[in-house]
Amino acid sequence: MFTIDLTDKVAVVTGGANGIGKAIVDALRHSHAKVAVVDLHPSGRNTERDLFYIQADVSNKENVEKMMEQVINRFGKVDILVNNAGISTMDYLVDIKEEDWDKTMDVNAKGVQLCSQVIAQQMKKQGTSGKMIHIASQAGKNGYRLMGSYVASKHAVIGLTKVMALELAQDQINVNAVCPGIIETSMKHRERVLGGKLRGLDEEAIRQEDASQVPLGRTGTPEDVAYVVMFLASPFSDYMTGQALNITGGMTMN
Numbered sequence: 168m169f170t171i172d173l174t175d176k177v178a179v180v181t182g183g184a185n186g187i188g189k190a191i192v193d194a195l196r197h198s199h200a201k202v203a204v205v206d207l208h209p210s211g212r213n214t215e216r217d218l219f220y221i222q223a224d225v226s227n228k229e230n231v232e233k234m235m236e237q238v239i240n241r242f243g244k245v246d247i248l249v250n251n252a253g254i255s256t257m258d259y260l261v262d263i264k265e266e267d268w269d270k271t272m273d274v275n276a277k278g279v280q281l282c283s284q285v286i287a288q289q290m291k292k293q294g295t296s297g298k299m300i301h302i303a304s305q306a307g308k309n310g311y312r313l314m315g316s317y318v319a320s321k322h323a324v325i326g327l328t329k330v331m332a333l334e335l336a337q338d339q340i341n342v343n344a345v346c347p348g349i350i351e352t353s354m355k356h357r358e359r360v361l362g363g364k365l366r367g368l369d370e371e372a373i374r375q376e377d378a379s380q381v382p383l384g385r386t387g388t389p390e391d392v393a394y395v396v397m398f399l400a401s402p403f404s405d406y407m408t409g410q411a412l413n414i415t416g417g418m419t420m421n
């Protein structure tokens with residue numbers, strides 16, 4: 168009775184080739200969904216019937232429109248969108264480079280808007296209910312040193328979540344965000360190296376500092392995030408919309 172079964176559902180996962188996105192793709196497939204993996208660098212080949220890799224940049228409108236066409240040609244519809252693609256840059260606010268700011272906002276905020284827009288149009292056309300899940304961050308609720316562009320972009324994602332939830336509620340499209348804390352992926356590795364350089368610390372010192380900040384005593388895994396996303400993709404969350412759920416081991420409670 169409490170199994171998540173997504174047989175006949177079609178999901179689109181952006182940034183699904185690595186890290187959190189890949190764990191979400193694996194979990195969706197485990198629940199029998201058909202999955203389109205949209206990534207700048209898709210890591211797989213299109214040899215399986217229910218798994219479709221699409222190369223696209225989520226911050227590029229033409230790419231996103233073409234991606235939508237490819238998904239429809241392949242699977243005929245979309246039921247679930249997971250806006251996961253994201254990047255981070257690090258610098259002190261006084262030193263942020265314009266191109267870093269623009270790139271971060273383009274991928275993390277505009278990318279969510281572009282993908283959600285084409286998929287909301289498609290879901291409305293289908294006349295079916297749908298689920299949209301944005302991978303925001305606890306940086307969408309708090310400030311963090313060295314993360315000015317990223318923090319701004321993730322606050323934007325949570326704002327968009329609320330507006331989309333209101334505007335799409337009449338179509339029975341639920342729009343929610345998740346806010347991961349410190350999750351062990353290649354993005355986190357890059358942040359430790361870069362943050363370490365800026366702060367004069369080595370990566371290991373930052374890793375220990377990270378773990379010490381988490382009430383549950385450990386940093387997170389991509390699967391920790393994927394399981395909550397699965398709940399939001401399933402009928403068990405039908406009465407939830409416009410929420411931003413923390414997955415932080417207790418690090419963020421607001």
Ligand SMILES: NC(=O)c1ccc[n+]([C@@H]2O[C@H](COP(=O)([O-])OP(=O)(O)OC[C@H]3O[C@@H](n4cnc5c(N)ncnc54)[C@H](O)[C@@H]3O)[C@@H](O)[C@H]2O)c1
Binds near residue numbers: 181184278303
């Ligand atoms: N790792 C963490 O600690 C953490 C914490 C909070 C939120 N997040 C968010 O989770 C999401 C996934 O992060 P991750 O840690 O798995 O990162 P990651 O770098 O390991 O993976 C990101 C994936 O997104 C793809 N991607 C990047 N830019 C893209 C673009 N323009 N178009 C299409 N695909 C693109 C990359 O190729 C990669 O496959 C991001 O939105 C990130 O901000 C991560």
